[in-house]
Amino acid sequence: MHAHSAIAFELTDHPDPEAMSALAQRLGLVPTASAAGQQAAFLLRADAAGLCLQDRGAPRAAPTRVDFCDPSLQHRLRTSGKRQGIGKAVGLDKLPPAASLQVLDATAGLGRDALVLAHLGCRVQLLERSAVLHAMLEAGLRQAEVAQQTAAAAGVPTLAALRRLTLQHAEARDCFAAIALGQQPQPDVIYLDPMFPPRSGSAKAKKDITALHGLLGSESDLAGLLRAALPCARYRVVLKRPEARLDDGLPTPTLWLQSKATCFAVYVNSSFSSMRP
Ligand SMILES: C[S@@+](CC[C@H](N)C(=O)[O-])C[C@H]1O[C@@H](n2cnc3c(N)ncnc32)[C@H](O)[C@@H]1O
Known part of the structure; x- marks a missing residue:
């Protein structure tokens, strides 16, 4: 399994941003804007509908939810x-x-x-x-x-x-x-x-x-x-x-x-x- 440092985290319009930031910290995810975040192979996004995972290698594919x-x-x-x-x-x-x-x-x-x-x-x-x-x-x-x-x-x-x-x-x-x-x-x-x-x-x-x-x-x-x-x-x-x-x-x-x-x-x-x- 890849380490979780390979996953960047992005918070968009999730209704509970504090809880999502705490989750990202607990999972050891890196902010998407950071240098490590830009290199990350996956992106976990907290949006209005919950959490979804984007494979950065397939940017056109719909994220997994x-x-x-x-x-x-x-x-x-x-x-x-x-x-x-x-x-x-x-x-x-x-x-x-x-x-x-x-x-x-x-x-x-x-x-x-x-x-x-x-x-x-x-x-x-x-x-x-x-x-x-x-x-x-x-x-x-x-x-x-x-x-x-x-x-x-x-x-x-x-x-x-x-x-x-x-x-x-x-x-x-x-x-x-x-x-x-x-x-x-x-x-x-x-x-x-x-x-x-x-x-x-x-x-x-x-x-x-x-x-x-x-x-x-x-x-x-x-x-x-x-x-x-x-x-x-x-x-x-x-x-x-x-x-x-x-x-x-x-x-x-x-x-x-x-x-x-x-x-x-x-x-x-x-x-x-x-x-x-
Ligand atoms: C192919 S997916 C399962 C798909 C699922 N049946 C469904 O309908 O969505 C396999 C999942 O099992 C988890 N997994 C694999 N081995 C495991 C283990 N030994 N203990 C707990 N989870 C495990 C993986 O992390 C992965 O999320």
Whole structure:
């Protein structure tokens, strides 16, 4: 991962400039007008809509933002179901009636998958190890709540789904170690979507993730991360992959689920049949 000194900070018309300046200081970002700021590869901007990240190497590209009201994400919410894609991968099609799942999304990123799961009724704890991404997620959650309270509700995720999300700035491996020691409760499902090497593609979500790739880099020890997760989930661990192929010395999954643009390797620890509502 690049050091945060590679990120410049710009404050435009954010409603709480003091809080944003304190955030920039906490994250060790440099003012955009400073010599270091002018050299920085990324720019974090605090504007009226929250926080966004601009890749200075792609100045014409729209900045990356955690936007839970984004139309493409809204489309995903409308078209996702419990018997397909990510819903099926975490096991929503197998749950006893009235039961709900506690999912640990250990690689939160832009929070899109987490919102889909919350929309489908899961309680989702998001872990994000990048302080910058964590701040963007916090800003996105705040913005979505504001939108929910102010906008005519169309095009905004429901408050109930937003309230099923909890966010933590943490390294997943530390959290898995705490679960293994019994210091933290065991989640029903652990969901992992680590950074893949960039691929070509045109969807906006992919472009956003490609932009983040320059900042965050690919996962260097995916097998280690997965092996640490496996004993920690009560029912299953789900690993999102670009294709149904095992590499990096990954353990063989119980099953593969293929949806349009992604694959999920599902590692089943236990069936949901013993679950109580
Ligand atoms: C590909 S993105 C996840 C995208 C997300 N699923 C979404 O729908 O927006 C991967 C994210 O996981 C975070 N991450 C990777 N490894 C992590 C770890 N070991 N602990 C916590 N966060 C991690 C990265 O910083 C990055 O923000």
